[in-house]
Amino acid sequence: MVTDIDITVTVNRRTYRLNVPPNRIVADLLREDLQLTGCKIGCDQAVCGACTVLVDGLPMTACTTFAFELDGTAVTTIEGLSKEGTLHSVQRAFLEHSAFQCGFCTPGMILSVKALLDHHHDPDEMTIRRWLDANICRCTAYQMIIEAVHAAAKAAAE
Amino acid sequence: MGLSIGIKDGGGTANHAQALVKLLASGRAIVNAAAVEIGQGATTALSRIAAKILRLPLDWVRYGAIDTDHTPLDNGTHASCGTAVTGIAVMHAATDVCRQILEFAAERLGCTPDELLLDNWTIRRGNYAHPLEPMIAGHFGGAGFEFIGRGMIKVPNDPRAPLGAQSFFWMPSWVGAEVEVDRETGNVRVLQLVVGADAGRSVNSVACRGQIEGAALQALGQSLFEELRYEGGEPVNATPLDYRVPHAVDLPDRYEVVIFEHGGPGPFGAKGIGEAGMLGVASAIANAIHDAIGVRLTEIPFTPERVLAATQASS
Amino acid sequence: MRAEAGDGAVFMAGGIDIVNRMKFGEPITEVIYLGGVTELCAINDTEGGLHVGSLVTHHQFETCALIRARLPVLAQTWQDVANIRIRCKGTIGGNIMAADPNYDFALAAMAAGAHLDFLGQDGTARRILAIELSGRSAPGLLTGIIFPSADRLHVAFDRSLRPAITLALGLDCPEGKVAGGRVAIGCAFPMPITARLPITEPLLPRELVEKTAALARDLTVLLPEPLTNRHASARYRRQMIEVLLRRNLAALVEQIAWLQISTLPLPSIGGLIA
């Protein structure tokens, strides 16, 4: 018999000590226990990327990750991206470039782009397309999202 | 290179819609209509139509929550009808509420409404400005007042037309595709895709571009690889992993959308545009493949195997 | 530890596959989480070759300076494998052990002539050639992949016809001649399959150039019947194996020849070089 697991995890700069069942999934933990409903579940099998959150700065699929794996990590969700009411430069770029339509993939997409720009300060077109391959958007044709990435990269450089 | 024209009638057949615009004493407005925000930008477009007529800043207008107890009736969010059909209802509702306010102000100011102009929640009469908020508070007291305007549209029935009504507007689109075909593998790569469509007069040009781009990429996916496939009566790829939709890497190398503005029957000359981008993509690609290698594909998707088989059959 | 845990227990590396398998009803009763076993996360040079720990993620593999220097083609290819989310979480060991014909790392290991290190249930270490791996019946826990010395290995990886077929090619070139090679094919058979190129004696690259078409044809006819499924028919797959093999072989041989020319010592031209 496997018992619940104690973990310590920092979510959006706040540290939680949690006791999680071993089969608890991160997406459910975020949405149900922490009410961070910006984490959307689309396919529920690591394909679509809607549930992308950042774990220690890297994009990760919340729907196929166990909560216990978060022990000792720092998680950023869409709710934690803006600081003291100021939008993150990627959020601003998405807003200014209308880089969303229905908005369901948008939180995961924005987090994925943040990670991209943290790793590549001035990504070229192919780097962006390859990176965005992790996030399906059925509404836009990715074009305005790519424009927002360029704009956010430029804004960050200034 | 291949060309194609797409065309469909838009806005539904003999469609109708209703709308309310509520103007609060503060000058803030709520648009009530049942065009659901599915990403097409109904929230912004319909609010912008109301703001234009009421001469208010766009961020003073909110698109109200939709429930069938309170929101006026709409036939549904489909047939690219939101801006053109529901938009007309919103336009009439905003015009109606504007008329009520001018009549109210005329009565307060002892003049006729046609001497007055509504602008930025202030009544202008010649060189004089009369802010509306104190005027409303002074007259009504209490919690103030809400002006409620009503609007509707019914596209006329016409039994002489095949569908029972004339088409409300037409959605043309034009597609040009440039492809590269690997004769040995049958792999088709779209080097360039240009899609043009007519917004009538766009209410939000960025959203129009987004609609065309998004629709055309869906059509490109269906043209090249996307398909729900069956073997006998059983679907064989009905899982998100197996059922592949276009990703960012599937974008054509060069992808351009051109929005034309030739006027339409919607508010301020608008038309619907949401579906137009779907129409001509598959045929433009088929025509481009023929232009490139002289082989005609008559079945989508144009998978490498299918293209190769057609190539081998023709030689 | 797996011996103690019983039939429903599985090792978990990145875990994406396991969570999906559980969601789809596979009776997995216990997961042995390998995360944090730091010995399995290393990439380093060893006597036997370049050692890549089984818990190295795709992302670490693709971005590691050592891999980029020694196996540039694989590092480059791995920028396109799956997507960044999966690459950040998925491990190369998990990729091999999932035994999915659509996964790529087994192909890379097979084509490169790599060895796989396993830790048996009795605690003994075993090393086998990647091309000897079959199915999920692995001899224990995969601990690492050992790539042969890179100066004599040339690799090509072709994912352009996924999901109908993927193809990896490795050529051994000691002393400037192509002495042998392996092709590994994914997506086209129930399991990734591999075959040795019928090269009987070491050939100079320019000698091999003339033989690529014949080699590709000869090898392709020897392969078993490929799958017919929703992605492609067996007939198409067999044709494409030949096409991709020929193209990649030709390109790789040309590249080897070019490398040999470009690495010849340049004649000294006065002060220009100095």
Place this chain on the structure above:
Amino acid sequence: MMSEVCASVFQSRVTPLDGPDKITGAARFTFDVTLPGMLHAKVLRSPHPHARIVAIDTSRAEALPGVVAIVTGADAIKLPDPYYGVAIRDQPVLAIDKVRYFGDMVAAVAAVDEETAYRALALIDVQYDLLRPVATIEEALADGAPLLFDAPVPGAPIKLGDGVISLKEPRPNVLYEFGYAKGDADAVLTRSDHVFEDRFRFSRINHFHLEPYVNVARVTGEQIELWSCNQDPFVLRDDIARIFGRPTNNIRVNASYVGGGFGGKSFCKMEPVVVLLAMKAGRPVRLCLSLDEGLLTLTKHAGVLTLRTGVTKDGRLTARKSEIQLDGGAYSDASALTVVKTGYRITGPYRWDAVATRAYAVRTNTVPAGSFRGFGGTQASFASESQIDMIARRLGIDPYDFRRKNLLAIGGPFSRATAASTATSRAVSMRSSNASAIGGSRGARRKATRRAAWGSALG
């Protein structure tokens, strides 16, 4: 040409009003709706494309702790009107006597959480008597093909204009037929210098909206409330009122942001099942389908389009006879309307001396087809514009010039009956800039028991 292009009164770029919500995670979708005491539902789906339901035993599932309500066709048949569909109402709330496609809804469970509901599904025993399926249009129309429906279904043909044929269930396995003719197409074709007949096949795709189908229902006394991702709240309200026999003003449908629709969330689908469960459970119920189930809910129409088109030797189009077969799948949904629109649009923006169109939806044992962005226009455009290109090349005329020669004039009648708006005809002048733009830069398929073992996983 450019002088025609007038500016919109809306010049400036705007920040979309839904933007701030959507980029911060604050946007509330139906997916995010929760109600106090809410249960979670899952649907048992048919693993067979065509079968008679012999018996359903839910007793083992009912005994599972945490299961609150189970509904099957036996509950559906007691409803005042258990069928839905646009114009032709043939889809039962839950399969009543037969299943007609792989994925057809057979039973639904409401439980304290999704895991329990999934596990309960695995405990429902359904006995099927397998029937021969018809998987394709050709199979469905073959002599002696198995019938999806043994008797006519409720509903009526769509009311259309003069001179149009609109038939409900005209032949075995044909759901609906639309016919339209102007002039004597046969006579004109006989007189034409060339007549080309070409056949085109259109594939079946899914909407793949990222927000799955999701509904929450609450039944309080006489009132039914729904929080639905449906694109058509009023159409849904009327369907729920009819199906449950309640006055329309007792039904309240709430809409939030919808996470993508593209037509997939048009018209009634699984919503009555959620209401039925909420009624039986006496508690609010949420049903969120997986994307796998979404793939088994609705598609765009696959189809076979055969066009017979006449042309003079100098390249003037004369007449087009079209036969359009759309694969409607197992149930009507919006197939009848789609047939009408495909048939109507098949002539494209060209001038004709005569046209004759026959379009019909065929029933097959596959996922129902319905609304999808383009709504028949995509199918028609693919066939028509491919053939226009083929004819031009056969005659040795530049495809661009061939189109230009035959395009409708400003105000000309589309399909010879409806006045085309000027905008259509202005298409003529716009193509040149479009062409130059190019020329210038030339260079639960998974088991319905999905997650069933999930609860027990890891002890």
